[in-house]
Amino acid sequence: MALLYKADPARGEQWQALFAEHAPDIQWRAWPDVGDGTQVEYLAAWQAPDDLENVLPNLKVLFALSAGVDQLDLSRIPLSLPVVRLLDPGISQGMCEYANWAVLSLHRDMLRYRQQQVAGHWQAHRLLPASKRRIGVMGLGLQAQHILASLKSFGFALSGWARSQHEIEGVTCHAGVEQLPAFLAQCDILLCVLPLTEQTEGILNKALFAQLPKGAALINMGRGGHLREDDLLQALDSGQLSAAIVDVLQQEPAAMDHPFWKHPQIMLTPHIAAMTQPESAFAGLLENIRRFERGEKMLGQVDRGQGY
Template sequence: MTLLFKVDPDRGRAWKALFAEHAPDIEVRLWPEVGEPTDIRYLATWQPPEGIAERFPNLEVLFATSAGVDQFDTTALPSSVQIVRMLDPGIVEGIVEYATMAVLALHRDLPRYLQQQREGRWQVQQNVPARQRSVGVMGLGNLGQAVLRRLQGFGFALRGWSRTLKQLEGVACHAGDAGLADFLDGCEILICLLPLTPHTTAILDADLFAALPRGASIINLGRGAHLVEEDLIQALDSGHLRQAIVDVLVHEPPQAEHKLMRHPNVWVTPHIGAVTQPESAFWVLLDNLRNYQHGQPMLGEVAPGRGY
């Protein structure tokens, strides 16, 4: 069986070396050296090439090298091709690290202190204990739950929102459209970790921002398309929102003159919340390949029509 990787060259070589050492029965090819296209049964990639169905007529499984699969045009794939998202423990840890960093930076007023430094001002701001600070997470899947577990150790008042109701110890959980307003009303720091679906596209909009308490801040670690960027700018400029930390944008990389890149109350990072590392992701991918060979379910299978 042949597995094709369409990833950056350094990671591709790392993947190939791991398979050569631990699973030599699986032939690994690296894009663009495809060889005979009809040999390809499995493709692992962030963004597949165009015409995938015609290019690889015997493709059986498309493995995303990311936790999400919204970048795939699923309508261009035959129904026989299974899509599997990457549940790399390294991705989880990276997201947890980033979210914790961002929450603590907002909680301890680092954006304001950095601005004061640039202005040459030495001024102490009122410190709020973590137990008096509410943090909400939108999206209570693998990533959202891991973030909440880490934040519990700081003593924050934690809230969560998801499509269907979850029960998480120490977290006030809300669900669905009916529960969104109550969830938002108590969020001083909001983290978006939702999957991107038709229902969640543009969910971070003017109406949502207005439902947050005045002075709230947001962290977008989901997808760029979750955020209506102009609505965010207006909410910040009006003073309703205090600060935003954004790791994902609709168009990446943005132009240098992009408004969010230059806004004084926005921190933008270049989509570095978490990156799949072959060393940690290899065993997850290999287990899925072995499971597929033996007709067993794979971890991270994407439900048709749901997007995750």
């Protein structure tokens, strides 16, 4: 059997070495050197090739090399082909690190202190205890739950919102459209880690910002499609929001004239909240291949109806 890899070539060399050592029975191929496409049973990719069914007619599983799959056009992938997300503990660790840094940066007013440093202005500002700072997380999947768990030790008041009901110790959970206003009304810092679906596209918009407490701050480490960028600029300029940390954009990389680059109330990072690490992700990918071979359920298989 053969596995075709279609993603970053540099990390591809790490993946290839791991397969050679731990799964020599799986023939490794790297895009665009497909060879005989009829022999390829597994595809590990960031994005699928065009004309997938003709290029890889005997493909059995598409493994997305990411924690989400919104970069894939699922409408062009046969319904009969399983699509599986990457369950990488390294991604989870990276997301928690970024979330902690972002929340603490906003909590401790670091964007303002950075502006003061540039201006050569020495001034301290009142420090609000963490217990008085309300952190709200949109999305309550496993990744969001890991982030919430990592924030608990600081003593923040934690809440979460998702489409469906959840119960998480130490977190006030809200569910559904009807409970969204109550959730937003008590978020001093709002952190988005939602999956990108038809229902969540553009959810970070003017109407949502208006429901946050005046002076609240935003962290978007979900997807660029969640955020209406012009609405964020308006919310910041009006004072409805005080600051934002943005890791993902509608179009990446950001154009040189993108207004986020120089906005004093925005910290912009180049989609680096977490990165797939072959050494930590390999075991899960190989286990899913073996599960498929044994006829067992794979972990992280995408529900086409949900989109994640």
